[in-house]
Amino acid sequence: MxxxxxxxxxxxxxxxxxxxxxxxxxxxxxxxxxxxxxxxxxxxxTPQNILHAATESMEKGYTKYTPAGGLPVLKQAIIDKLQRDNSLAYQPNEVIVGVGAKHILYTLFQVILNDGDEVIIPIPYWVSYPEQVKLAGGVPVYVEGSREQDYKITADQLRAAITEKTKAVIINSPSNPSGMIYSREELAELAAVAQEKDILIVSDEIYEKLVYNGIEHFSIAQLSDAVKARTIVVNGVAKSHSMTGWRIGYAAGDAAIIKAMTDLASHSTSNATTTAQYATVEAYNGSQDxxxxxxxxxxxxxxxxxxxxxxxxxxxxxxxxxxxxxxxxxxxxxxxxxxxxxxxxxxxxxxxxxxxxxxxxxxxxxxxxxxxxxxxxxxxxxxxxxxxxxxxxxxxx
Incomplete structure (x- = not known):
């Protein structure tokens, strides 16, 4: 054979x-x-109010296809969450709902990378970043955030790693696997390099709600409108609301990128599970206790x-x-x-x-x-x- x-x-x-x-x-x-x-x-x-919302949606017959990019009511719930929690303003055409944050990242790399494009990946990294980049024809470029640097990279390291082929850098804060968080000042320094070199920022914020000892999460997209314009924020309810199996994630960012991701989703997943989308509406709009x-x-x-x-x-x-x-x-x-x-x-x-x-x-x-x-x-x-x-x-x- x-x-x-x-x-x-x-x-x-x-x-x-x-x-x-x-x-x-x-x-x-x-x-x-x-x-x-x-x-x-x-x-x-998963919290009881979310389970109840999922059951109620099924009982009401909300079990059919949705738009490929997500239910309008869920997009609005995500927009409201981003404004409420992160002081970030987005329009519905700047948000896509997908089958978990992992698939959102996969789809993102598929639409932004051409063969040979480089993506800078700080070490330590989540295991799927390099593989997803390679599947899109891209080339992972690793930059070590050593233990002495609290497993974070510096602006100088980022600048030194950028070439003519660099398309994006991934920032994962809080980090899987280290649990470390970039401060606002550290993010500002990295963002300045991204602007100087004209590269995209992929900000994976899936652990945003799990921060400790008085430390606050800060999204790199909050720095300025200019930084926000080149940043794709990736998040979801898996970790924050204990909804790993529901498979709901989202991206927020440039409308052209989001449209391309939505077009690709229309030929791959169609839409994230309808029941899970309604559950996520409650996750964001309901009690956060x-x-x-x-x-x-x-x-x-x-x-x-x-x-x-x-x-x-x-x-x-x-x-x-x-x-x-x-x-x-x-x-x-x-x-x-x-x-x-x-x-x-x-x-x-x-x-x-x-x-x-x-x-x-x-x-x-x-x-x-x-x-x-x-x-x-x-x-x-x-x-x-x-x-x-x-x-x-x-x-x-």
Whole structure:
């Protein structure tokens, strides 16, 4: 039989987060007591008012196709949210609703990139950014935000990475996997370079509502009308409202880009699930009490679990400011336990300590691991105890 696979998929790297989660699930099905710190989703159910709105929409017969770019009532709810929370003003033709923020990003890269166009991706990065850029014919250009820089890149680094082929830079704040947040001043410096070099800014703000210790999220698009004009804001309800499975995300930005994304959606997904769209209208227009309750729960877990993870031998951890991940650098731990690969280290933690963690190789940081604290404190503390025992049992001076 002929080679049936397209070249574009032959270089894809499978999602490390989904791979670890699948392996952990398989072990659980064998009766093994595995604690999962891998998947990036809240452990709370979707708030009751949102569930009720979804049921009510179905009972009213709102189960048909919607416009490819999203329900007008949902677009308006998103516009109102952006004005209320971020002081950003958009028109309906500057907003698209899609099948999750992940697919929104995929669609965006498909419509802005030609073969050979470069996209600057700060390290550490969310695992899907490079693959989505490559699928659109683009070239990922990596810029390291080192641990010493709080896993953030500087304006000088951005400027040095830009070439004639650079089309965009991705800013993910709060960050997956580091949980770090760019300050207004840092964003202003990056934006100045983007304006100077005339490149787009892709601002992934999916963890916007999960910020801690008095730190506030600030969108780079808020800096000025000029910065807003070159920024595509990407967000959704997956993390903020515990709606990961509902698959609703959106983009807001330049009308021509949004139209192109909508045209592409009309030939791919048609529309995001109608019921999920009506649920999201309630998510944005209804009470936000549950959002704050979840945020407080994550903050409480962070405060309790951070010092415990920091105490594991050979683990060096920056305290995150947002999201729900810890990203310890485990180079010292690996060196003292006989590992030269974080993938092997994480694999043995899963099979021997029965804790699922994500190796940092998938984020461009091959000496780190990502631990999600989106689970109960009881399970978190037990997971840390197991990892601590695993490391100590293998430690060699």
């Amino acid at each position: 002929k080679n049936v696979l397209a070249n574009r998929v032959k270089t894809l790297t499978p999602s490390s987060t989904l791979a670890i989660t699948a392996k952990a699930k398989a072990l659980k099905e064998q009766g093994i007591d595995v604690i999962g710190l891998g998947a990036g989703e809240p452990d709370f159910n 549950a959002v704050e309750e979840m945020r407080q729960a994550f903050e409480s877990r962070l405060e309790k679990i951070y010092p415990q993870v920091s105490a594991i031998p050979g683990f060096r951890v920056l305290k995150p400011q947002g999201a729900f991940y810890l990203l310890p650098d485990v180079a010292e731990a690996m060196a003292h336990t006989g590992y030269d690969s974080v993938d092997a280290f994480a694999a043995d933690i899963l099979t021997e300590a029965n804790v699922a963690v994500i190796p940092g190789s998938g984020f461009g940081t091959p000496t780190t691991m990502r631990l999600s604290y989106a689970t109960s404190l009881e399970l978190l503390e037990e997971a840390v105890r197991r990892i601590d025992a695993f490391v100590k049992s293998k430690w060699q001076d």
